[in-house]
Amino acid sequence: MTLSTSARNEMFDQEYRDLLQTLSEGSVRRNFDPYLDIAWDSPEFAIDPNDPRWVLSPEIDPLGATQWYKSLPLERQIEIGKWRQANTIKVGAAFESILIRGMMQYIMKLPNGSPEFRYCLHEMTEECNHIQMFQELVNRIGVDVPGMRPLFRAISPIVGVAGGYAYVILFIGILGGEEPIDHYQKALIREGANVPPAVLRTMQIHIAEEARHISFANEFLRAHLERMNPVSRAVCGLAFPLAMRWLAGEIMTPPRTFATEFDIPREVFREAFWRSPHSRSILAGYFNDMRALATDVGLMNPVTRSLWKLLHIDGAPARYRGEPERVPHSVA
Numbered sequence: 001m002t003l004s005t006s007a008r009n010e011m012f013d014q015e016y017r018d019l020l021q022t023l024s025e026g027s028v029r030r031n032f033d034p035y036l037d038i039a040w041d042s043p044e045f046a047i048d049p050n051d052p053r054w055v056l057s058p059e060i061d062p063l064g065a066t067q068w069y070k071s072l073p074l075e076r077q078i079e080i081g082k083w084r085q086a087n088t089i090k091v092g093a094a095f096e097s098i099l100i101r102g103m104m105q106y107i108m109k110l111p112n113g114s115p116e117f118r119y120c121l122h123e124m125t126e127e128c129n130h131i132q133m134f135q136e137l138v139n140r141i142g143v144d145v146p147g148m149r150p151l152f153r154a155i156s157p158i159v160g161v162a163g164g165y166a167y168v169i170l171f172i173g174i175l176g177g178e179e180p181i182d183h184y185q186k187a188l189i190r191e192g193a194n195v196p197p198a199v200l201r202t203m204q205i206h207i208a209e210e211a212r213h214i215s216f217a218n219e220f221l222r223a224h225l226e227r228m229n230p231v232s233r234a235v236c237g238l239a240f241p242l243a244m245r246w247l248a249g250e251i252m253t254p255p256r257t258f259a260t261e262f263d264i265p266r267e268v269f270r271e272a273f274w275r276s277p278h279s280r281s282i283l284a285g286y287f288n289d290m291r292a293l294a295t296d297v298g299l300m301n302p303v304t305r306s307l308w309k310l311l312h313i314d315g316a317p318a319r320y321r322g323e324p325e326r327v328p329h330s331v332a
Contacts, residue, residue, distance in 0.1 A: 012115070016223045020115040023212050027122035032205045034133035038198070040140065045198040047140050053196050054081040060187045062252075062279035063272040068265065080262050083143050084254060085199065088181075090147035091251050092206075093134035095177045096127040098160045102174075105164020119216060126209050137202050149255045168224050168232075169239050171217050175293075176247035178217070180286040182210050184252070218293055225297050237299040238307065244287050245311040249274070252286075274312065284315045292317035 039045060055077045056064025063069055063084065069077065107120045138145065148156065163170030185203040193200050225233060253273045258264070274283045291308065294300045295317050300308075308314040 012223055016219060017115045019219055020119045020216075023216055024119045024122055026212055027119070027126065030208075031126060032129065032209065034129050034136060034205075037205065038133065038136075038201050040136065040198070045201065047142065047196065047198060049082065049142065050075075050078060051196050052078060053194050054078045054085065056081040056084060057188065057191060057194070060184065060191060060282070062274065062276075062282050063264075063268075065276075065278050065282075066268050066272050068268040076262075082141060083145060083258065083262070085195075086138050086141045086143045087145035087147060087254055087258065088184075088252070089134045089141075089199075089202075090138050090145050092181050093131045093138075094148045094153070094156065095181075095247075095251060096131050096134075098156050098163075099174055099177070100124050100127050101157070101160025102163030102167075102170045105161055106167045106170065109164075116220070123213055123216065126213070130206060130209070133202050133205065137198060140198065146255055146257065149250060149253070152250045168221065168228070168236055169243070171220050171224075172236065172240050173243045173247060175214065175217050175221075175290060176243040177251055178210060178214055179244070179290055180248045180252050182207065182214065183286045183288075221293070222297055225299070233299070237294075237301065237304045240290070240294050240299050241304060241308045241311050241313060244290055245313055248283060248286055248313070252283075280312045284313050287313050288315065288318035288323060289321055291315065292319075 052074065055074070056069065058065045058070060061084070064081070069080065072080070103120050103124055107114075107117050110117045147153070159173075163173060185207055188195060189200075189203065189207075193203075195203070225236060228236070259266070259269045272279055274280050291300070291314070294304070294308075305314070
């Protein structure tokens, strides 16, 4: 026996459906086009390859924090910083494509009248714009970066398609990819936005629209987890920190070709990604909000808390969304 369309839609409470309506209306009223809202050819957004603002932040970037990087001549710091930032942008675009594949698989199984269908399509439209925006920026920076690490690139089509079926795991993974980028960009702006203007403008647009996307992913998990049986919830509780740690590594760790190209010593690379106390503090900081979410939805228990700690992404949960860093994270 199958449920009718109305019965399946009534599985979600009115509060969740109202939120989806609000998010959909927000996407209609306030959205960005990368070729209308960024004046790419204006002098203000011209890319200067020797701009000192390419230098990596010693507080926010784990490689920028190493003594090896800080001791390099300014010209070399700029060259490395420009490559790293361009590659992170390229990886961000690739992650958006995985999100779109998985979300499209998911919504095509939804019944008529599903409140999730419309919003997911709005989000995918925005993510397509982000991919265009990120790729345009990479092209203008002029560094031929590879983006994703080889293994992740190879399996990414499978991850996207599989995520459309294991859709709760998919949305955990969406947050695992979105949170590090969102956290990093917000931290740069809080630090004083000492980045080239074209990079700053793309970050501002991305942060504005990602606020909706992250809000939806949070509420999607709340709505679907409460309908799952205890075994499925236990699986999701274990998947949560595993996905966070894996995707943070894939998105924020550059490929080994980066170390080869710039003669980065093996011990420096290991220190930066993610062996030193400072780099592990940065890593854990990406997920303050996710630890709060895991706690709120009942996925934080003695077993899963031990797993968060084992993966070096434990610490105090955020008291509110986007809370700035205040104290050092615990480092196991």
